Amino acid sequence: MQATTLYSDKHRWIMFGRDPGKPEKIIDTNQFLITSGDQSILLDPGGIELFAPMLAATLKYVPIENITHLFASHQDPDIISSLGLWDQVLPNAKLHCPWLWEGFVRHFGMNNIEYAPIRDQGETIQVGNIDLQLIPAHYLHSSGNFNVYDPVAKILFSGDIGASLEAPEAPFEIERFSDQIGKMQLFHQRWMPSNRAKQDWIRRVRKLDIEMMVPQHGRIFRGENVGKFLDWFESLEVGIALQ
């Protein structure tokens, strides 16, 4: 599992992905660890197949007891099917996940971790010394869906928004936005069902001060690429399966 530090000051963001040992037919995913003081949160900790390399990678940065929070942007297996295994090693952690998915996500196995349902309108959670905003992104691409915004690091974890499928050796960061469009377009058109939901999210996100937008698949958007993505997404017709 490759790791890269996205932000490091009083708290730290680490991105994991491009696992060389990943089974061939599962989709490549990005996982994020935010550490602050003696607490940490894993954002979309990944599928069951990735648990061992993810745990190993995490232990390079924090002791296991410092992982006190998990966040699942939605219910999909590549996001959170590892829950039953994290549950065995995190006896005192909370899982922040849309309230809508509680009855489903618990099927992954959850005896110890506490389910902290996120209300539809979003909320702010404290991890160590930082406040993370859970921003609604419903229907993009799940009916209950959230992003995570860190106003200090100015990073938006955008889940499946901005996602692209990449070769295993692909770099973590987008170089030229125009090269990325072909890798994103069909995914966004097919997996995001509502233009109205899309516009609502864009309006909300334009108000945030974002230096980096980091999706759960593919590459990071930094600086002006964030704005380019928002403009491109704004004009993209989604929900094309009905056309």
Added chain:
Amino acid sequence: MSDNHAKQTVAAARIASELHQAQQVARQLAISSKNARAIVLRAGSQAAGLAVIANFYDELANETITLAKSINTTALEISTHSVVEWRNSAALSNLNDAYQLAEGAPYKNGILSFMSELNSTQKSLDYSFGQLMNGLRNQLGEIQQHMRAIDVIAVTSKLEAVQTGEFQGHLVEMADGIQVMANKIKEHVSHSISLLGTPK
């Protein structure tokens, strides 16, 4: 045992299904034994010896139903237990992998206590699994014994039926039917035992 969890879970579920079918047959057996008793009553003193036999049928059929129900419960417990064990061993195997992969990670020893806890849970799950399996084997063995007893009683009752004059044909036919049902139950039980595999 850990590589066998899926097979054990499925085997236990299949045994529950076999025994469910055996239970249906045992219900028919219980009805037949009640019919046998009615004929014996009608035959009066000519069939006095058969009265005890009919009672035996009834008793064994009812015990078989109770046993089959209890085996169903045990099989379900084994299935559930097997899934817990399966998950536990998956967690342990993943932690072992993580520990190997985390070479050089400063915090890797933090998972050792979880590995040791999972190991000891695994041992205790193995032990209770063994106990459940032994219990299941004993219960299945008991049903087999019942069916053998019913078979013997059916043969005896056919011999006794000779003395019942006009009722002989009826009683022999009934005893034959009871033997067929007992054999069906035996088949379900034998199949269940074969699903359990060789005891360790």
